[in-house]
Amino acid sequence: MPTLLALNLTLFQRMNAPAGLSGAGLWVATFLAEALIAAAPLVLAAGWLRGRPGERRMVTSALAAVALGGLCSTLLSLLLPMPRPFMAGIGHTYLAHAADPSFPSDHVTLLATLAFVLLRAPGRAQRLSGTGLLVAAALTGWARVFLGVHFPLDIVGAVAIAACCAAVATSAFARPLLAAVTLHAEQLYRHLLAYPIARGWLNP
Numbered sequence: 001m002p003t004l005l006a007l008n009l010t011l012f013q014r015m016n017a018p019a020g021l022s023g024a025g026l027w028v029a030t031f032l033a034e035a036l037i038a039a040a041p042l043v044l045a046a047g048w049l050r051g052r053p054g055e056r057r058m059v060t061s062a063l064a065a066v067a068l069g070g071l072c073s074t075l076l077s078l079l080l081p082m083p084r085p086f087m088a089g090i091g092h093t094y095l096a097h098a099a100d101p102s103f104p105s106d107h108v109t110l111l112a113t114l115a116f117v118l119l120r121a122p123g124r125a126q127r128l129s130g131t132g133l134l135v136a137a138a139l140t141g142w143a144r145v146f147l148g149v150h151f152p153l154d155i156v157g158a159v160a161i162a163a164c165c166a167a168v169a170t171s172a173f174a175r176p177l178l179a180a181v182t183l184h185a186e187q188l189y190r191h192l193l194a195y196p197i198a199r200g201w202l203n204p
Contacts, residue, residue: 004153009090011152015145016091026094032143033095036136037107040114043129047118048189050125051203058126060182062117065162065169069113070106072161077101085148093148105150108158111137116166137162 017029047059082103086093111133118130141155168174196202 008151008153012085012091012145015142015152016085016148017094017146019092021092021094029143029146030095032139033107033147033149036140037111039133039136040110043114043118043133047126047129049202052123055121055123055126056186057179057182058117058121058123060178060185061169061174062114064174064178064181065113065117065165066110068168069109069161069165072165073104073106073109073158076104076157076161082151082154085151091148095144095147095149097149102150103154104157104161105141105144105154106158107144108137108141108155109162111140112159112162113165116163117170120166120170 017025021029044059044062047055047062077100080103081101084097084099084102085091086097087099087102115130115133115137118126118133121127121130137159141150141158144150145152145155169178190197190204193202197204
């Protein structure tokens with residue numbers, strides 16, 4: 001464990017932004033750290049609204065995996081309350097953040113969980129979306145270390161949690177339950193949005 005923590009600190013010191021960061025570099029890093037996560041709901045909404053066979057079930061699996069990932073992240077942050085770099089007076093910080101536990105990264109957990117679920121999908125469009133989200137997760141993780149609000153181990157831990165939660169949500173064990181949830185969700189969707197569906201604005 002001491003060796004792992006030392007490696008974590010060494011990597012952080014190499015990845016963290018230098019003093020005096022400003023201008024375009026700061027703007028781009030901040031955008032990557034905070035804005036890419038907005039792709040997650042857009043990808044899910046697009047997958048649901050396309051309404052292709054099996055695609056909505058994959059969206060349900062993704063939401064289940066995200067919920068499980070959020071639960072795991074919360075439990076780990078309570079069991080292993082690691083301070084953020086700025087809480088320990090380490091490095092340079094360029095992103096305002098609450099002084100809450102650093103491990104694991106919630107942003108990366110969300111993006112990587114969705115990515116791993118979609119990468120298991122049979123459809124090419126979903127796998128491409130999964131690849132894009134995985135790239136977004138990597139860029140977000142790098143930016144949040146660069147700006148001083150996470151350690152590298154927070155990102156690695158988030159990816160590990162994401163992989164495990166995606167595997168559970170897409171397993172044969174979870175498939176029947178999530179298929180039933182998808183069926184009920186589709187019925188609710190068709191009831192609530194009956195008007196635009198009837199006029200062909202949305203897929204049924």
